[in-house]
Amino acid sequence: MNEDDKSSNSVELQDEGRRKFFGKTALLGAGAVVAPMTAAMFSSMAQAQRNKIENSPHVGPGDLDEYYGFWSGGQSGEVRILGVPSMRELMRIPVFNMDSATGWGLTNESKRIKGESAHIHTGDTHHPHMSMTDGRYNGKYVFINDKANTRVARIRCDIMKTDKILTVPNAHAIHGLRVQKVPYTKYVICNGEYEIPMNNDGKASLEDVSTYRSLFNVIDAEKMEVAFQVMVDGNLDNTDADYDGKYFASTCYNSEMGMTLGEMITAERDHVVVFSLARCEAAVKAGNFKTYNGNDVPVLDGRKGSALTRYIPVPKSPHGLNTSPNGEYFMAAGKLSPTVSIISIKKLDDLFNDKIKPRDAIIAEPEVGLGPLHTAFDNKGNAYTTLFLDSQIAKWNVQDAIDAHNGKKVNYIRQKLDVHYQPGHNHTSLGETRDADGKWLVSLSKFSKDRFLPVGPLRPENDQLIDISGDEMKLVHDGPAFAEPHDCIMVHRSTMKPFKLWPRDDPFFAETIAMAKKDGVDVYIDNKVIRDGKKVRVYMTSIAPIFGITEFKVKLGDEVTVVVTNLDQVEDVTHGFCMTNHGVQMEIGPQATASITFIADKPGVQWYYCNWFCHALHMEMRGRMLVQA
Ligand code: RUQ
Ligand code: CUA
Numbered sequence: 001m002n003e004d005d006k007s008s009n010s011v012e013l014q015d016e017g018r019r020k021f022f023g024k025t026a027l028l029g030a031g032a033v034v035a036p037m038t039a040a041m042f043s044s045m046a047q048a049q050r051n052k053i054e055n056s057p058h059v060g061p062g063d064l065d066e067y068y069g070f071w072s073g074g075q076s077g078e079v080r081i082l083g084v085p086s087m088r089e090l091m092r093i094p095v096f097n098m099d100s101a102t103g104w105g106l107t108n109e110s111k112r113i114k115g116e117s118a119h120i121h122t123g124d125t126h127h128p129h130m131s132m133t134d135g136r137y138n139g140k141y142v143f144i145n146d147k148a149n150t151r152v153a154r155i156r157c158d159i160m161k162t163d164k165i166l167t168v169p170n171a172h173a174i175h176g177l178r179v180q181k182v183p184y185t186k187y188v189i190c191n192g193e194y195e196i197p198m199n200n201d202g203k204a205s206l207e208d209v210s211t212y213r214s215l216f217n218v219i220d221a222e223k224m225e226v227a228f229q230v231m232v233d234g235n236l237d238n239t240d241a242d243y244d245g246k247y248f249a250s251t252c253y254n255s256e257m258g259m260t261l262g263e264m265i266t267a268e269r270d271h272v273v274v275f276s277l278a279r280c281e282a283a284v285k286a287g288n289f290k291t292y293n294g295n296d297v298p299v300l301d302g303r304k305g306s307a308l309t310r311y312i313p314v315p316k317s318p319h320g321l322n323t324s325p326n327g328e329y330f331m332a333a334g335k336l337s338p339t340v341s342i343i344s345i346k347k348l349d350d351l352f353n354d355k356i357k358p359r360d361a362i363i364a365e366p367e368v369g370l371g372p373l374h375t376a377f378d379n380k381g382n383a384y385t386t387l388f389l390d391s392q393i394a395k396w397n398v399q400d401a402i403d404a405h406n407g408k409k410v411n412y413i414r415q416k417l418d419v420h421y422q423p424g425h426n427h428t429s430l431g432e433t434r435d436a437d438g439k440w441l442v443s444l445s446k447f448s449k450d451r452f453l454p455v456g457p458l459r460p461e462n463d464q465l466i467d468i469s470g471d472e473m474k475l476v477h478d479g480p481a482f483a484e485p486h487d488c489i490m491v492h493r494s495t496m497k498p499f500k501l502w503p504r505d506d507p508f509f510a511e512t513i514a515m516a517k518k519d520g521v522d523v524y525i526d527n528k529v530i531r532d533g534k535k536v537r538v539y540m541t542s543i544a545p546i547f548g549i550t551e552f553k554v555k556l557g558d559e560v561t562v563v564v565t566n567l568d569q570v571e572d573v574t575h576g577f578c579m580t581n582h583g584v585q586m587e588i589g590p591q592a593t594a595s596i597t598f599i600a601d602k603p604g605v606q607w608y609y610c611n612w613f614c615h616a617l618h619m620e621m622r623g624r625m626l627v628q629a
Helices: 003-009 012-031 039-054 108-117 277-285 345-352 398-405 507-518
Strands: 067-072 078-084 088-094 129-133 136-146 151-156 161-167 174-179 187-192 212-220 225-232 235-241 247-253 269-276 299-301 309-315 321-323 329-333 340-344 362-364 372-377 382-387 392-397 413-418 423-428 440-445 461-467 474-481 488-492 528-532 535-543 551-555 559-566 575-579 584-588 593-599 604-609 622-628
Touching: 088 161, 108 161, 108 507, 108 593, 129 174, 129 488, 136 174, 136 488, 151 174, 161 507, 174 247, 187 235, 212 235, 212 247, 225 277, 235 321, 247 321, 247 329, 269 277, 269 329, 269 340, 269 345, 277 299, 309 340, 309 345, 321 372, 329 372, 329 382, 340 345, 340 398, 362 398, 382 423, 392 398, 392 423, 423 488, 440 488, 507 559, 507 593, 535 551, 559 575, 559 584, 575 593, 584 593
Parallel strands: 174 235, 225 299, 372 423, 535 559, 551 622
Antiparallel strands: 067 078, 067 488, 078 088, 129 136, 136 151, 151 161, 174 187, 187 212, 212 225, 235 247, 247 269, 269 309, 321 329, 329 340, 340 362, 372 382, 382 392, 392 413, 423 440, 440 461, 461 474, 528 535, 559 593, 575 584, 575 604, 604 622
16 A cells, blocks of 8 residues: 555545545536636535535434434334434334333332323324424423324423323324423423314214414413313324414314215314413413313314404315414424415414415415425524425425515426435424534335345334535435324434432432332331231342342232332443233333232242343342242
8 A cells, every 4th residue: 555545545544435426527528518607606616515524314323313303202102312414313202102111101100100101001002202492402202292192291301201291181183282382381282183062061962163262371381281282173193282382283184074085174274273372371371261071271262253263275185284473473284285374473463363365474485395294494594395195305495485475487396306215204403402413304205125234114204414505405314203293303412411310309219219218218228028918019129130039939920019229329220120921121220219010810930030131140139939829
């Protein structure tokens, strides 16, 4: 190897791009015209190389990603954390599902959090969104809907566990969900998609569909209680908030209130409902509400003609509703219409004061392609809309679209990029916040078809990473995903401060510690078996590789509660507890306490063991439950 070779080796990264560029140029030249290299070409080459280095999807072994991605897990009922741009799956957060590894849905702590719906182990998560302060992610909570069982959950981002689950009363199937952005996330907003009778007790007429309503739900983010609900016309789909703390907007399909597909898609226009937060809060304060189904949640009447809402007609079965990060526009994607309707948020004051007509709030309705579902944004005034039917992302310039609407001859479409295939949501890095940075776009493609090795009739979906930092969108990664990441967000890693160990006084297991105190047990010191009639409570510590109790006796039919406290103070040393043949498994993180209750319904010797690999003697970390018949 001569000196030249060595020196070129040190700039390998730049060189690889150069070779490709020259290769293509040569190919073009061989065909028809030999284009001389111009200064502009050289400078765009240099720009492309810079982009490549600054915005590479490659994250080497041991290197950390720039963003935390929070992905919904769709009908799996969970939330996943991915590193972006590597798209490596970092963690799964069980939410509405039951989880064998962590014992979510089985432990007493998780059952308390699941509350009245603790017996339901399924869910359908669509929209994960983080709490904000002044239009920026604040790293505190991620909220997620459960369409399947009309619930909303909150994930605490310091421990990355679900800490609250609310079943929303009066409503049916929570779909669209977002947070109040400004001044901070006081409220989580979400849509009850399906319409039902207001008192759904089976006593009123069930056939008379004119009595069916869909509800907009406003949830207190700290208390995780419904603050109020708003009854609307049509059924609600997706929603978002403005950057002024004044308005929320939701798309409605089926303004016809049809019950069959044919009936649902007859109207050429459905609508976006805009809610005035101040007017709704004032109505609640003034007592202008009703209650239903025997609960005391205030339900406001926001149907057409109400002062609380305005209905803006848009074509046709609109779906996604996205606020531009400059705070200027709500955008409703047309779904059955090839358009995106741009609503000027500045005009909403006039609309609510009846100075303009609803359609006057629409300042452009650009055609972007077939089946537009959701729109994301960069920091350069461009919008990115998924085209479900075209299997493409349309990149278009918002100002140009408005200018074109006003008669200027300008092409607002910047690029259409094929994605694989049929994208639903897309999401740009920080694109739903003031910090939109125009670096990455994720296309959550619903079908992967031929993109991966075939794995039977059920195929993964395809979460594709697209570099949007340059003038052109570039597809850089295909990511197979199991059912079904509807939506995702990306949060800069500097925002996140997750714990390395559990705080001993964490509210997550405070009730379990309180129970131990009542039993006279200090869970950090004591290993004790307490008998209380037919109930037995077993308190044990764990330090790799031993449980504090390696043998305890119960009687057949006893209700046994095992409480394990992990005394290891070492990052990443998690223990497990599994009672063989009893369907009993759980995780105990460092410094955490976890508990699980079961019936000792098998006589004889029953082994328990640690099921999270913790030590060279992990296999030896076990003990016996002796069950006397
Ligand atoms: S919706 S694919 Cu459940 Cu977010 Cu649009
Ligand atoms: Cu403790 Cu494995």
